[in-house]
Amino acid sequence: MRPRLPAALLVSALSLATLSVAVESEARPPRRNQKTRIAQAGGGTSKGASVSALVLKAREMFDDQRYEESIQTLSGALVRPGSTNAERIEIYKLLAFNYITLGKNDEADSAARAIFVLDENFALPKTESPRFREFFDKSKKGWEDEGKPGKEAGSTAVVTDKPITIKHAPPAAQVSPGTVIKLEGSVDDPDVRVTKVELYFRSGAKGKFQQKTLAFAMGSFRGEIPAASVVPPLVEYYVQAVDKGGLPVGLRGDSEAPLRIAVPEESSLMWYEHPGFWVPVGLAVTAGVVLGAVFGTMSGTTESTVRVSVRE
Known part of the structure; x- marks a missing residue:
């Protein structure tokens, strides 16, 4: 007599196989017509935009009241090699204007003083905003009262600072969405001028960069780009x-x-x-185990004898 297939085990196996197909269908993302944009890790050097072009762009941003973006653009222009004294004076002037407008007086004072180091006779034209002219006059007086820091003692020569180098490479060429990107690097600072290291980052290739301060000690820095900002197609940072x-x-x-x-x-x-690949694979393996147990039970069964006693 052929034994019957245990119904419960068979139903379980078939249900798992059906669920595998359903889950795979749900897990598979819809096909897209457009190609995914892939950006390689890199950047960091601009071969197109000149210092004068960056200054002009920053001026337009200032006029449009995009002060933070103007500062970010001017920062890049300031450390770019090959700029002239006239360009640097214009950069510092616009930085001061942005900082004064934002109420960041310490940074504005530093920018104004940097101008006087380059040109002691610099003065804003009378057509400029009285607010800006008063600030610059106050900064110049303070700079002179402190002995004109930045100038060689007893001379008009400007103190030359050694260049600062930030050593850092992107940790990966690409990451999955929602990944926390951990960053680290070091700063070569011969004159020990650096007091803080900042990270600027954004999702995509447009818009204002967000800013956060990195942990910095003994010439090394570390930090991370939060997972919420890591979305397709790319993350940009500096x-x-x-x-x-x-x-x-x-x-x-x-x-x-x-x-x-x-x-x-x-x-x-x-x-x-x-x-989506591993979910159905796991379910299929489970189904295979169940079916193996079912057929193993079938092949290993023997006929059994049932005794019935009838008593009157």
Whole structure:
């Protein structure tokens, strides 16, 4: 007599197989017509935008009341090599205007003093805002009262600071959406001018960069880009070192040429990286185990004898 297949085990196996197909269908993302943009980790050097072009762009941002973006653009122009004294004076002037407008008086004073180091006779024209002219006059008086710091003692020569180098590389060429990106690096600062290291980051390639202060000690820094900002198609960021006056003195990347890390959509992941592959595989394995147990039970069964006693 052939034994019957245990109904409960068979139903369980078939249910798991059906669920595997359903879950795989749900896990598979819809196909997209457009191609996913992939950005390679890199950036950090701008070959196109000149210092004068950056200053002009920053001026337009200031006129449009986009003060933070103007400061970010000017910071990149300030540390770019090859700028003339006239360009640097214009950069410091616009930085001071932005800082005064935002109420950041310490940073504005540092920017104004940097101008006087380059040109002691500098003065804003009378057509300029009285608010700006009064601030510059006050900064110049304070600078002179302190002995004109930044100038060689008893001379008109400008103190030459050694260049600052930020050593850092993106930790990966690409990451999955929602990943916390951990960053670290070091600062080569021969004159010990750096007091703080800042991170600027944004999702995508447009808009204002968000800013956060990195942990900095013994010439090394570390921090992270939060998971909420890591969304397709990419993350852009740069690292900035500032001095005690709050002015930028070193950059790795900048707002015009940031470092980039690609954040591809899930549909662009390899088949073995996608969670939709492993869910049905796991269910299929489970179903196979159940079916194996079922048929193993069938092959191993023998006929049994049932005794019935009838008593009157």
